[in-house]
Amino acid sequence: MKQKVGFALIRESLYRKLIKPSSAPPRHYCTSSANVPPTPPLPKVPHSSKKGRLLTGATIGLLIAGGAYASTVDEATFCGWLFSATKLVNPFFAFLDPEVAHRLAVSAAARGWVPREKRPDLPILGLDVWGRRFSNPVGLAAGFDKNAEAVEGLLGLGFGFVEVGSVTPIPQEGNPKPRIFRLPNEGALINRCGFNSEGIVAVAKRLGAQHGKRKLETSSTSSPAGDEVKHGGKAGPGILGVNLGKNKTSEDAAADYVQGVHTLSQYADYLVINISSPNTPGLRQLQGRKQLKDLVKKIQAARDEMQWGEEGPPPLLVKIAPDLSKQDLEDIAAVALALRVDGLIISNTTIQRPDSVSPNPVAQETGGLSGKPLFNMSTNILKEMYLLTKGRIPLIGCGGISSGEDAYKKIRAGATLVQLYTAFGYGGPALIPNIKAELAHCLEKDGYKSVHEAVGADCR
Numbered sequence: 001m002k003q004k005v006g007f008a009l010i011r012e013s014l015y016r017k018l019i020k021p022s023s024a025p026p027r028h029y030c031t032s033s034a035n036v037p038p039t040p041p042l043p044k045v046p047h048s049s050k051k052g053r054l055l056t057g058a059t060i061g062l063l064i065a066g067g068a069y070a071s072t073v074d075e076a077t078f079c080g081w082l083f084s085a086t087k088l089v090n091p092f093f094a095f096l097d098p099e100v101a102h103r104l105a106v107s108a109a110a111r112g113w114v115p116r117e118k119r120p121d122l123p124i125l126g127l128d129v130w131g132r133r134f135s136n137p138v139g140l141a142a143g144f145d146k147n148a149e150a151v152e153g154l155l156g157l158g159f160g161f162v163e164v165g166s167v168t169p170i171p172q173e174g175n176p177k178p179r180i181f182r183l184p185n186e187g188a189l190i191n192r193c194g195f196n197s198e199g200i201v202a203v204a205k206r207l208g209a210q211h212g213k214r215k216l217e218t219s220s221t222s223s224p225a226g227d228e229v230k231h232g233g234k235a236g237p238g239i240l241g242v243n244l245g246k247n248k249t250s251e252d253a254a255a256d257y258v259q260g261v262h263t264l265s266q267y268a269d270y271l272v273i274n275i276s277s278p279n280t281p282g283l284r285q286l287q288g289r290k291q292l293k294d295l296v297k298k299i300q301a302a303r304d305e306m307q308w309g310e311e312g313p314p315p316l317l318v319k320i321a322p323d324l325s326k327q328d329l330e331d332i333a334a335v336a337l338a339l340r341v342d343g344l345i346i347s348n349t350t351i352q353r354p355d356s357v358s359p360n361p362v363a364q365e366t367g368g369l370s371g372k373p374l375f376n377m378s379t380n381i382l383k384e385m386y387l388l389t390k391g392r393i394p395l396i397g398c399g400g401i402s403s404g405e406d407a408y409k410k411i412r413a414g415a416t417l418v419q420l421y422t423a424f425g426y427g428g429p430a431l432i433p434n435i436k437a438e439l440a441h442c443l444e445k446d447g448y449k450s451v452h453e454a455v456g457a458d459c460r
């Protein structure tokens with residue numbers, strides 16, 4: 001009897017709160033009810049059927065059993081589940097406008113609402129480049145976290161390194177929206193963002209705050225055995241690259257990059273001069289022999305004039321386009337070797353439309369094409385550049401990577417490190433552990449003991 005009254009009360013309160021909140025008269029808990037209007041009779045809420053009760057019971061039972069089972073599995077298995085579970089949200093993201101979906105993804109990563117990789121990278125994937133330790137060679141390319149909002153969350157996904165930017169000296173809006181277009185069947189994107197950036201000051205503030213936190217993490221972490229953990233970057237675990245751009249209206253590109261160096265290089269494990277975005281008029285002309293030589297000299301001088309501690313200044317890399325002639329590539333290689341550029345990123349997006357995408361009407365949108373259709377083109381120029389620079393300059397292979405086998409092909413073509421963007425946009429966090437596992441498998445299968453051993457294997 002008591003139980004029945006209890007249920008009735010709960011039903012009544014639920015009805016008043018959730019179903020008809022506006023029509024419910026305020027309750028007056030006073031002894032006299034003389035002035036209180038009578039409560040209207042409640043409509044009969046149907047009792048749940050036997051079938052419904054059974055279903056609820058079974059669901060609760062399953063949840064309890066699932067929870068109990070989950071509590072017995074080890075951390076690595078649970079982590080694997082979490083990464084796989086992120087695939088469930090991919091259809092929801094695919095439904096949204098690409099830029100809205102991207103914004104949501106960055107915000108989620110900035111708030112830590114993404115899985116955190118707890119499984120250590122396989123030793124075969126670890127490598128040293130520019131005196132920094134990379135736990136794996138798979139990085140997130142520039143353009144995803146343009147304003148350094150989510151560095152920790154993104155590194156926590158298990159990327160070996162994350163490159164933020166491109167950052168311009170003065171904040172700028174970029175091109176009008178829409179400016180990102182999906183070609184899902186082709187695994188590609190076209191973008192004409194045009195360096196939308198909050199500017200170097202906002203990014204420096206963010207990186208400054210994170211830098212302190214990451215440094216603290218380094219000094220307070222030690223392995224269970226009590227040994228010092230070998231960390232990656234200068235500001236803690238994980239490597240951070242900062243990609244510099246120029247303002248659309250600026251007449252003096254070198255001055256823009258120098259400003260970026262002065263403001264941001266103290267936080268960077270490496271710096272990138274991006275002269276290959278197709279969406280800023282005139283930018284790609286800076287890849288010409290003379291222009292590149294003058295530009296790199298000025299930027300190197302600005303960097304070297306600054307005060308540096310024991311670890312020295314961050315390495316300076318140049319990011320190039322995939323739409324370059326043989327002559328262009330020879331010029332860039334000659335400048336890079338002569339000026340001892342620390343690395344090249346090959347490549348940015350393409351303005352070409354390969355046969356695989358041209359039937360798609362979206363392919364007519366102006367902008368840079370990225371993703372699968374870019375793979376062969378960017379891998380070919382990577383190979384050429386590896387040969388031209390005789391393997392003396394670390395190269396980052398970027399363009400169309402969507403599997404561990406793709407990453408392996410880039411490495412065999414001459415890349416020491418690799419980066420991706422578009423495939424991550426489509427596949428989400430679950431892609432990263434898969435790529436790393438597949439890459440390790442490819443290396444082992446061919447008898448390599450490390451990534452370094454496989455670099456340029458197809459060019460020998």
Ligand SMILES: Cc1cc2nc3c(=O)[nH]c(=O)nc-3n(C[C@H](O)[C@H](O)[C@H](O)COP(=O)(O)O)c2cc1C
Nearest residue numbers: 141142143165166191348370371399400420421422
């Ligand atoms: C929406 C979008 C924005 C990008 N923004 C930048 C950028 O600001 N700076 C840059 O150097 N590259 C930028 N890129 C190029 C990527 O870093 C990368 O070089 C290119 O997409 C090829 O890699 P992927 O095929 O794995 O995407 C952008 C790419 C996309 C799709």
